[in-house]
Amino acid sequence: MKQIIQDVRSGATTVKEIPDPIALPGQVLIAEMASAISAGTERYVVDLARKSLIGKARSRPADVKRVLQKVRQEGLLTTFQQVSAKLDEPMPLGYSASGIVLECGAGVQQFKPGDRIAAAAPHAAVAAVGHNLCAPMPENVTFEQAAYTSIASIGLQGIRLAHLGLGDSVVVVGLGLIGQMCISMLKAQGCRVFGTDVDPSKLELAKSLGADAVGAGTPIQAVKDFSGSFGVDAVILTAATESNEPIEFASEVCRNKGRIVLVGVVGLNIPRPPFFKKELEFTVSSSLGPGRGDPSYEEKGVDYPIGYARWTAQRNMQAVLNLMAEGKLPVERLTSHRFPIERAGDAYDLITTRKEPFLGIVVEYGEPSPPRRTIQFQAKPAAAGDLGVSMIGAGNFARLIMLPALSKMSGIAWRGMCTAKGVSAEATGRKNGFAFATTETDEIWRDAATSAVFIATRHDLHADLVIAALQAGKQVFVEKPLCISDEQLDRIEACVQELGAKCPILTVGFNRRFAPGTARLKEFFKDAAPLSLSYRFSPGPIPKEHWTHDIEVGGGRLVGEACHAIDTCTMIAGSPPVRVFAESVGQTGGLETSDDRVFITVRHANGSVSSISYQAGGDKGFPPERIEVLGGGRSAVLDSWNDGELWANGKCDKFSGQKDKGHQSEFAAFLNACRSGGAWPISWNDLRGVTLSTIGAMRSLREGEPFSF
Secondary structure (H helix, E strand, O other): OEEEEEOOOOOOEEEEEOOOOOOOOOEEEEEEEEEEEOHHHHHHHHHHHOOOHHHHHHHOHHHHHHHHHHHHHHOHHHHHHHHHHHHOOOEEOOOOEEEEEEEEOOOOOOOOOOOEEEEOOOOEOEEEEEHHHEEEOOOOOOHHHHOOHHHHHHHHHHHHHOOOOOOOEEEEEOOOHHHHHHHHHHHHOOOEEEEEEOOHHHHHHHHHOOOOEEEEOOOHHHHHHHOOOOOEEEEEEOOEOOOOHHHHHHHHHEEEEEEEEEOOEOOOOOOHHHHHHHOOEEEEOOOOOOOOOOHHHHOOOOOOOOOOOOOOHHHHHHHHHHHHHOOOOOHHHHEEEEEEHHHHHHHHHHHHHOOOOOOEEEEEOOOOOOOOOEEEOOOOOOOOOOEEEEEEOOOHHHHHHHHHHHOOOOOEEEEEEEOOOOHHHHHHHHHHOOOEEEOOHHHHHHOOOOOEEEEOOOHHHHHHHHHHHHHOOOEEEEOOOOOOOHHHHHHHHHHHHHHHHHOOOEEEOOHHHHOHHHHHHHHHOOOOOOOEEEEEEOOOOOOOOOHHHOOOOOOOHHHHHHHHHHHHHHHHHOOOEEEEEEEEOOOOOOOOOOOOEEEEEEEEOOOOEEEEEEEOOOOOOOOOEEEEEEEOOEEEEEEOOOEEEEEEOOEEEEEEOOOOOOHHHHHHHHHHHHHHOOOOOOOHHHHHHHHHHHHHHHHHHHHOOOEEO
16 A cells, blocks of 8 residues: 655655555554645654754754763664664654545444544555544545544644633634634634634635634734724634744733633743733643543543543544534635645645645545555575574664664575554565565464564564464564563463474573673672672653553563563573562652562572662663672672673672673574574573563562562
8 A cells, every 4th residue: 555654864755655554453444535634734744854964953952862861871883873773764644534444453343344434544545543533424524525634623622722602702823724624613613703814815715714804914903803802712823833923912812811722833932911911821732632642542442431521532523524514614625736645745845845825735545455465575585594584563672773783693584574554564674675564464474484583562462473473383582571461471381382392492582681791790600609689770761651551561661671680680690580579669649650660579499589679760861770799709790781890809800791781692692593493592491480570570569469480
């Protein structure tokens, strides 16, 4: 299928052939018939992408600060590689479309194949969208009209935040696409509307759509006359400008205790005197309405009860469609240009160069094509003895860590790159020389040339993918964690036992056990068990809404990241865990999690004890990891995988860990084992014990008791 993609590095806006996505649970798969370009939002993205690297940096100073912080912690070369990979990440454009339902994922009850719907979907011939971001089209609404639904819903949400009623007076500042829609919706609500813009043609259009009065620029006196000298009840700012003039104008024309709602982008140097004197309210509208940006609403399909959130994103979309059906929102009059998907580049040249007037721009897709979930690349032929390798998942870790490290190794023949949406599969697969990109994991299992599979998806998918890969006879490297629940671990163990001696190699991305610093500590204490180990792990904070905090998806940060510390201690101690106890920092009230501020005590089978302090509450610049080991009359410390000290007989031997966390070595160990058929890089006993420990630590937090196994 074809999709419009923005290349952030080169600035090119192109139409690419992408594997059709699949409908995951809670999603609707639609064949798009039309989509509308949101000129203001999308022009900003395209203009930013077309700037030089220096220009991009000046536009995003917060990102530059994060890069500099990363340089200090991980070094210039690693940071450069990761930033470079980030610039190569494809960016889909668009968010307002209409089409026909092709498939419904598990749990979707509201829609069925063949339904005509509007959706908050990107510009693509086929799109997978959470069902809460879709709304059924009335019979008399065309696909072109419905393509404007998401854009119109943004304007409607701004109107709702203004709390307007029948007879209220309101000014709409900026009569672009959303501004014109606001004129129609405000009139449908019974408001008296004054529209302002610098373009005379847009003023005329607003009058034809029902505006009671219009004025060019910032006509303060005309608005005061319009409001009977009281001032208007509200101002909706839909302009797109860096100027502070719109907010100043709004504050002048509002009545006492009036409301100003920002829907567009304007200067925000709010003048205190009029706001103070009139006690004005100012609100920034957030996209389509409640639910937008909430993973539970968008991805899991959890709706907000209507008694608590009357107008969610989906209900706003439905209201917009109903207005279209009643003829009260004539968006068809706003269309100035139509482009077939193949000519989408011309559409974006139009909105960036502004070589001719435009307003509503519609992308058309034609009749749906048969599904195509795999596309082939012209990969170089594999050399004799090369190991066929496929990858599932192309998120940050896969692109920024895995692939750069693996690309330095010889003897790999890249086969399939698989992701659910297909965009990253196509871009990552093409860039790295894969033979094909796909959205179906079965294509990987069926590929006879694939001997080994790297899995780098969200954590909740690991167990099923590991089992399917092993049963298909593929060697498996799965990024940590192995799984996120006891039930998943039991199923993996049953699979390993059932396959017995024929079980392919399985390893987990516990890279730190392969680091040079870990090897030095392991060798130094090889005859000194039992050991006392202390591991301070202080990663940066992650927002509470991030998927890693979601127990059902990420398993929590202990399972997803503290497992590194438990595994490293297991490696140094030379003995699997048998008992774990965890306790978190106490917190009264608030919404922030404390599951990432935890002390974990692990007892190993040989009597060693590991004390792990996993703390996300510190300063970002503080060294993130420190290991101390004592036993057998010896002591050792390793700071941030770089500075190490080995103490024995009163003497200190200093060494450098070279800031190497072991990624390259772990990948090499796995690939060598795949080629030689030797022992697993990490024994099943260790894999099982570490996984049980991390899951047990979460259980211990909840139950307040130690967990033995």
